[in-house]
Amino acid sequence: MSAVTPARSGPPHGAGPTTQPYRGPRPGGPGQQPYPPQGPPPAPYGPPPAGYRPGPPAAMPPVPGLGTRPTPPPPPDLERRPRPRHAPRRSGNPAVTVVVPTRNEARNLEVVLPLIAAVRPAVHEIIVVDGNSTDGTIETARRTLPWVRCITQTRKGKGNAMACGFAAATGDVIVMFDADGSADPGEIPAFVSALVAGADFAKGSRFAKGGGSEDITLLRKTGNAGLNTVANALFGTTYTDLCYGYNAFWADLVPMLELPDPSIPQPEDGTMVWGDGFEIETVLNCRIAAAGLKITEVPSVEKERMFGETNLRTFADGTRVLRTLLSEHRRADKRK
Ligand SMILES: Nc1nc2c(ncn2[C@@H]2O[C@H](COP(=O)(O)OP(=O)(O)O)[C@@H](O)[C@H]2O)c(=O)[nH]1
Ligand SMILES: [Mg+2]
Numbered sequence: 001m002s003a004v005t006p007a008r009s010g011p012p013h014g015a016g017p018t019t020q021p022y023r024g025p026r027p028g029g030p031g032q033q034p035y036p037p038q039g040p041p042p043a044p045y046g047p048p049p050a051g052y053r054p055g056p057p058a059a060m061p062p063v064p065g066l067g068t069r070p071t072p073p074p075p076p077d078l079e080r081r082p083r084p085r086h087a088p089r090r091s092g093n094p095a096v097t098v099v100v101p102t103r104n105e106a107r108n109l110e111v112v113l114p115l116i117a118a119v120r121p122a123v124h125e126i127i128v129v130d131g132n133s134t135d136g137t138i139e140t141a142r143r144t145l146p147w148v149r150c151i152t153q154t155r156k157g158k159g160n161a162m163a164c165g166f167a168a169a170t171g172d173v174i175v176m177f178d179a180d181g182s183a184d185p186g187e188i189p190a191f192v193s194a195l196v197a198g199a200d201f202a203k204g205s206r207f208a209k210g211g212g213s214e215d216i217t218l219l220r221k222t223g224n225a226g227l228n229t230v231a232n233a234l235f236g237t238t239y240t241d242l243c244y245g246y247n248a249f250w251a252d253l254v255p256m257l258e259l260p261d262p263s264i265p266q267p268e269d270g271t272m273v274w275g276d277g278f279e280i281e282t283v284l285n286c287r288i289a290a291a292g293l294k295i296t297e298v299p300s301v302e303k304e305r306m307f308g309e310t311n312l313r314t315f316a317d318g319t320r321v322l323r324t325l326l327s328e329h330r331r332a333d334k335r336k
Helices: 106-117 137-144 158-168 185-196 218-235 251-257 280-290 314-334
Strands: 002-004 096-102 125-130 149-152 173-176 201-205 247-250 295-299
Touching (some): 096 106, 096 185, 106 185, 137 149, 149 158, 158 251, 158 280, 173 185, 173 251, 185 201, 185 247, 185 295, 201 280, 218 280, 218 314, 247 280, 251 280, 280 314
Parallel strands (some): 096 125, 096 173, 125 149, 201 295
Antiparallel strands (some): 002 295, 173 247, 201 247
C-alpha cells in the first residue's frame, strides 16, 4: 500500500504497470476453479473489539462447476434481513457493505457472489444494484445467495447504480465491486485494512507495485495514463490508476460526495445525467482529493471479465472522464 499525498512534485502517474498475469484456469471448464486457490484466510484487521458482529458463513464454497448445480436450500441463518441503517462509525472492525453494479451479469454473479460471501472477516452486506438486466440477474443473485440485497437503479449508467447502492448501504465501509469477475474478492480485507489504518479512501490500483491487469487493452492503458496525468496535475495527487472501479471508503463520506441525487427522474431525451456514467470513479477521486482527505492506494490485480461484454465505450467514456476532470477542477476552485 502506498499513501497518495497531494504533492504537485510527485510523479505524474505510475512508472508503468507491474503486471502479474493470472495464469490459472478460467471458470466453467472441467475441473476449473473461478480463482486461484486463495490460501489461508487473510489476517483480520485487528483484534475484534467488544460487540464483534461476525457475518454469515458462505452460502456455498467456490467449487468447480458452481452455478450448474442446483442451489441447496440455505440454512435459516442465511435468510437474514438487511439491518436498519445505523449512524456509520469508524472502528477497528467495521461492518462492510459491498456494492455490486450489474447489467446482465447473471452468469458472473453465480461465481462472484459466493466468493464475496466467503471472504473473511465476513462482509456485513452485499448490495446488487441492477440496471434493467434482461438475463435474470436479480433472480440469479437471489438464488445464488439468499441474503444478498437487490435493488434497481433509478436512472441509467454505472454511476447512478453506485449512487443508489451508496444510499442504500448500512455498513461503515463501502467497497465498490464490479460483478464481471475481474475483481478478486480476496483483496477486500486489504482495502478495509487500509481504511482501518487511517485512510479515508482506499483506492485500488493496477499500476501500484503488486498490482496488475489482464483485462486492460493497450488503448485503454494509454488513455488511463493520460487522464491520470491530467488528474494529478489538476488536483496535486499522485494517483496511479484513475479509471479503476475497485475502491473502498468510509460510508460517512457519502453525503460529502454530493453525487447526483438518485431520486431525480431520468431525462426524457434519454441522455445521461452528469455523474451517472463511468465517470463516477473520476468524480469520487476528484472530490476526495479536493476535500484533502487521506488516500491510500491498494495494489489490485484485475482479472479478465469472465462472461459477457464490457459496457464501456473507450472513446466516449474517456471523453466523459476528461470533461469530468475539468468540471471537477472548476467546482473545486469555486469552493476554495
Ligand atoms: N447497474 C448498472 N451496472 C452497470 C452499468 N454499466 C456497467 N455496469 C456494471 O459495472 C461493472 C463494470 O462494467 P464493465 O462493463 O465491466 O466495464 P469495464 O470493467 O470498464 O470493462 C460491471 O459489473 C457492469 O455490469 C449500468 O448502466 N448499470
Ligand atoms: Mg470490467
